[in-house]
Amino acid sequence: MSSLDHPPHSAELKVSFPAEHVLQLTLNRPKALNAMTPQMEADINNILNWFDNEESLWFVRMLYIAAVIITGEGRAFCAGADLKAWNEKQSSGQANEQEMLAGSVHGFGSISRRSKTSKPIIAAVNGGTYGGGLEMLLNCDIVIASEEAQFALPEVKRGVLAAQGVIPRIAKIAGHQLASELLLLGRPISAAEAQTRFRFVNQIVPASKVLPTAVEWAKQIVANSPDAVQCTKRGLILAGQHGNFEQATLALAWSPEARRLYNSANIKEGLKAFSEKRKPSWSNPAKL
Known part of the structure; x- marks a missing residue:
């Protein structure tokens, strides 16, 4: 398979x-x-x-x-x-x-x-x-x-x-x-x-x-950044698992998804596309 x-x-x-x-x-x-x-x-x-x-x-x-x-x-x-x-x-x-x-x-x-x-x-x-x-x-x-x-x-x-x-x-x-x-x-x-x-x-x-x-x-x-979508979903899950706002925020900040997001080609592409007033062209997210 x-x-x-x-x-x-x-x-x-x-x-x-x-x-x-x-x-x-x-x-x-x-x-x-x-x-x-x-x-x-x-x-x-x-x-x-x-x-x-x-x-x-x-x-x-x-x-x-x-x-x-x-x-x-x-x-x-x-x-x-x-x-x-x-x-x-x-x-x-x-x-x-x-x-x-x-x-x-x-x-x-x-x-x-x-x-x-x-x-x-x-x-x-x-x-x-x-x-x-x-x-x-x-x-x-x-x-x-x-x-x-x-x-x-x-x-x-x-x-x-x-x-x-x-x-x-x-x-x-x-x-x-x-x-x-x-x-x-x-x-x-x-x-x-x-x-x-x-x-x-x-x-x-x-x-x-x-x-x-x-x-x-x-x-x-699906039209959005795959890194941003997956990191946001992780944040939603963490919000349900942690007892308060600060705990959930810190857990997301140090999550593998956030690490990938902030070091990805897609964050660069998204910001560059906004500056150039064009549609972004997303690439594959790295394996977690």
């Missing part, structure tokens, strides 16, 4: 390239509302690990990926965990949830707790987003939602726990009381509520415009 060939995957995940340097991952269990399975999670993990490692190939051929879009096939984005399979494990005594949680490095769907990536992830929310699906979405950088999209954390209604990173994240985004509303009532909210009250949706569009809008936003990201 060459560095530009993505890893193999099952039919539970579709992999496509809707624009130059843009990867699209489509959850492909529409009859099950794209409920997550171990196989689907493994597929996502393998593809995203490859995506994260392709840092030094920004403009080599058209397959190099600078941003990723994740969406769902059919009428749902992701219905969360496959509760039927979970019930079978519980009934057989094979489930060990605490061990699974502790060992889940990247969280639900290999996205909800993923923190090593320096590249943007856009969620194109085509429909219902429940439980772990919402946990995944809240660790994406940009959320484009259909007018018909609904969001819920119904775990309390099933006797389980939203435990893959969503509790601290939604509390930080929406505040304690609104986070409690989602987590303790388990009721669904509309896309409009998600945008205006809970503040985790960037734009609401008609269903037919969800993917085109996500692709357009991805293309705008």
Whole structure:
């Protein structure tokens, strides 16, 4: 497998390239509302690990990926965990949830707790987003939602726990009381509520415009300096990991991404292009 060939995957995940340097991952269990399975999670993990490692190939051929879009096939984005399979494990005594949680490095769907990536992830929310699906979405950088999209954390209604990173994240985004509303009532909210009250949706569009809008936003990201985009993404992650402004700022200042940025050809090119009133011509970022 060459560095530009993505890893193999099952039919539970579709992999496509809707624009130059843009990867699209489509959850492909529409009859099950794209409920997550171990196989689907493994597929996502393998593809995203490859995506994260392709840092030094920004403009080599058209397959190099600078941003990723994740969406769902059919009428749902992701219905969360496959509760039927979970019930079978519980009934057989094979489930060990605490061990699974502790060992889940990247969280639900290999996205909800993923923190090593320096590249943007856009969620194109085509429909219902429940439980772990919402946990995944809240660790994406940009959320484009259909007018018909609904969001819920119904775990309390099933006797389980939203435990893959969503509790601290939604509390930080929406505040304690609104986070409690989602987590303790388990009721669904509309896309409009998600945008205006809970503040985790960037734009609401008609269903037919969800993917085109996500692709357009991805293309705008890709048009920028790869070093600056990746360093900014690292800064956003550090902001969520550190307790105060000063800690996050210093952590970013001494990060590998910042070191690369300030010593890159792209910072020179960006400043020179501005002075010469022309469009910059970006080059490959160095391997971290």
